Amino acid sequence: MSGTIAFGLFAVVFVTSALSGVFGMAGGLILLWFLLLALPATTAIVVHGVIQLCANGSRAWFSRHYIDWRIVAFIASGGALAALGLALIDYTPNTAVVSLLIGLMPVLVWIPKAWFRFDASRPHHALSCGVVAGGLTIAAGVSGPTIDLFFIRTQMDRRQVVATKAAVQVISHSIKIVFYLHAALVLSKGQWGMVLLAIPFAILGTRSGNAILRRLTDANFRYWTRWIVTAIGVFYFLQGLWMVT
Incomplete structure (x- = not known):
């Protein structure tokens, strides 16, 4: 890894971690895009997982008093089920598929409340969130907008949302790293x-x-x-279309 790429990595990690520290997501989407420029999809997802594990771990620690551990437990259980399912079909990602999946995610945050009333504070909703978001974390590397769909309609304030999502992401990224552990050996x-x-x-x-x-x-x-997640999603989607055409 050249000095220029290393400097770029440090700068992107700092800025994207700050962005996620504010909004609980978005930063991870940008970081993954940077990594996909330099690494194969599977390897980029693993490196992204290691960095995001530490970023989310520190965010969860700084806001630990606001974490709802009951929600974390249900979502983590769903994530484990999703990982098992993808392992059974021997899923392998590529950059075009990852880009298209991430590009479509922001649509979810614009779904009218009257259509769906997902609420992460409800056990069966939290478990469903874990299955869907856990599957996307492995398939696309990130799932922030999907998780947000289950949190943005809760009665939790912004500090509880960011803290609980950070704890969830610690577990999600841990599962992702284990799932793609073989890719880590490439570096x-x-x-x-x-x-x-x-x-x-x-x-x-x-x-x-x-x-x-x-x-x-x-x-x-x-x-x-x-708005931030939507702008990032549009960029990803256009990139994915360009790759498959």
């Missing part, structure tokens, strides 16, 4: 060294984003989450 020791050096930038970015989150109102939090 050299030097490349993994750069990844490990990027982890402190993820933690610093998360801490910076957490400070901004405290200044946001719940209304602004939900408004900007939708």
Whole structure:
């Protein structure tokens, strides 16, 4: 990994971790795009998982008093079921499929409340969230917009949403890393060294984003989450169409 790419990685990790620290997602989508430029899809997903595991872990720790562990348990159970199903069919991703899947995700955050009333605080909804989001985390590398569909309609405030989603993502990324563990062996020791050096930038970015989150109102939090994720999704979708045509 060249010095230029390493510097770019550190900068992107910091900025995207700060963005996720504010909105609970979005940053991971941008980070994965950067990694897909330099690595095969499977390897990029593993590296993304390692960095996001640390970023989400620090975010969960900084906001640990706001985590709803009951919701985390149900979603994690659903994620484990999804991983088992994908393992049985021997799923293998590619960049075009990943781009199209991520590009379609933001549509979910615009579904009118009157259509669906998903609520992560309900056990069966949380379990369903785990199955769907867990499957997408493995298939596409990320699932933030899908998880948000189950949280944006709860009565939780922005701090509870970000904290609980961070804990969920820690488990989701852990499952993803195990699922694609064979891809980790493709990277050299030097490349993994750069990844490990990027982890402190993820933690610093998360801490910076957490400070901004405290200044946001719940209304602004939900408004900007939708628009930012939608803009990223449109970019991914157009990239995916370009790759398959």
